[in-house]
Amino acid sequence: MAEELALVRGSVLESTGFEMKDDKVPSEAEVISRVKKGDKEAYHFIVTRYMQRAYYVALSFVHNPQDALDISQEAFIKAFRKIKKFDSQKPFFPWFYQLMKNLCFDHLRRTQRREEVPLDGVRILKTEKEDRELKEVLWKGIENLPQEQKEVIILRYFQQYSYQEIADILEKPLGTIMSSLYYAKVRLKKILGKYLCLG
């Protein structure tokens, strides 16, 4: 996140040639209204702000880094073409997330890769040695969760979003997110039982 912010505040603002009032970062609604007029530099700002989040979301669906990169870029192209339909008073990312999710599902349908549980893009940090077995069990467990629980778990643990942010992105009530997370955790905790010495 810090890296993302630094990019937005630093090089992006300079390179996109944004006019800043009182040295302030322009609001998203302001930028989007410029994008709607076809301003590609304004879109540069949006893409740079969300590219990392977009990539990781795509990766969580398609698992393959190259495909994730390709789909996330495709999603930005599609979003640019459809931006006139977007209500600029709403936050961009939840709208973009739904658009990209559909692209990911289209991709999975085309490539029939859904059954795979690739582990190349996932890792466990801070352990002396990566525990491949634990990683495999955990990732398989996440993969087998119902779609909504899976999304919630990934947004929470892989991207560190707060409950409210997840609710905004998935356009669901906060209570629903709370429930989904609870049920997902119960399932995963059961799966991880022997690794956590919980029985």
Next chain:
Amino acid sequence: MDHQKLKELISSYFDGELDKEKKKLAEKHLKECSECREEFEGMSEFEEVMGKMEFKKPAREVWEIYWASVYNRLERRIGWILLSLGAMILLFFGGYKAIEGIIQDPTTPLILKVGIIALLGGLVVLLVSIIRERIFVRERERYKEVEK
């Protein structure tokens, strides 16, 4: 609050997502309910393992050229659209001129002229049918707004 909701509340408590009031409620229930204490035993260990999971980061260069890739693809797409449009106009014009020449040529056998006209008629009917179907299906598609 029913027991199930209290469990969800306690789960959120471990995520540090509760306000003061709900936090107190969760702590109070944890003290009183052995079932919940048992269920949430080892939660911090679970959170620790989950907290260690992350996606591998791509090389920094990926981000440096990300916008350029998006921009190029955007630009290329516009290029393809213009190219296709131009090619279609040229093809239609060339085809029209070629067919016009054949039809107007008095030495062309009648059967060939009829064949060409039938072919063209068929193409037009097919084209109109496809366009109509696309528009009709899109308007009538009941599930087009449903998330895939």
